[in-house]
Amino acid sequence: MAEAVFRSAVTSSPTLLIGDIDSAGTASYHTPEPPNPRTMSTLHRHGITDYEHAARTVTKEDFRTFDYILAMDGNNLRDLLRARNSVLTIEKKGGSSRAASNVSDYSVGPIGSSSSEEKIAEVRLFGDFGPGGTIQSRVGGGEEVQDPYYGSAQDYEEVYEQMVRFSKAFLAYLETERKAGVAEESYN
Numbered sequence: 001m002a003e004a005v006f007r008s009a010v011t012s013s014p015t016l017l018i019g020d021i022d023s024a025g026t027a028s029y030h031t032p033e034p035p036n037p038r039t040m041s042t043l044h045r046h047g048i049t050d051y052e053h054a055a056r057t058v059t060k061e062d063f064r065t066f067d068y069i070l071a072m073d074g075n076n077l078r079d080l081l082r083a084r085n086s087v088l089t090i091e092k093k094g095g096s097s098r099a100a101s102n103v104s105d106y107s108v109g110p111i112g113s114s115s116s117e118e119k120i121a122e123v124r125l126f127g128d129f130g131p132g133g134t135i136q137s138r139v140g141g142g143e144e145v146q147d148p149y150y151g152s153a154q155d156y157e158e159v160y161e162q163m164v165r166f167s168k169a170f171l172a173y174l175e176t177e178r179k180a181g182v183a184e185e186s187y188n
């Protein structure tokens with residue numbers, strides 16, 4: 001649902017702020033199934049009728065392909081941060097790996113400021129982005145999404161509303177970042 005709602009928000013945005021958008025899970029329970037029928041019903045009720053998707057699992061390459069990977073809840077955030085750090089550990093020659101017990105133990109920000117370093121996705125909770133382009137100072141400090149899978153149609157509706165709020169907030173954040181980058185370039 002998050003991908004469909006975010007795609008809809010992006011197409012409504014006057015500025016192209018992001019390129020590739022995809023959805024993937026941290027587990028392969030539903031690979032390669034289409035979205036849950038209740039998800040599709042909720043999307044249809046809100047005018048999103050062209051969404052097609054087959055479930056897939058996050059890959060290490062995703063951390064190179066995308067600028068942001070957004071988790072729905074704390075468990076997924078920890079799994080994604082662990083996967084991201086394994087990508088970093090593999091790349092470091094002679095680097096050591098240790099088990100992290102806390103979200104704050106992980107590197108979360110964009111890596112690759114010099115031309116010789118490749119970028120790696122920033123991993124955040126989707127709910128870390130707030131109104132007006134603000135962002136939680138602590139990764140994972142934002143609102144989590146309750147999985148509606150075992151719930152009612154109303155639970156799906158509530159998640160839809162969360163996705164709309166989070167999508168608008170994330171786009172506002174991207175716009176703030178874009179403007180800051182433009183301002184920074186004008187000073188150079």
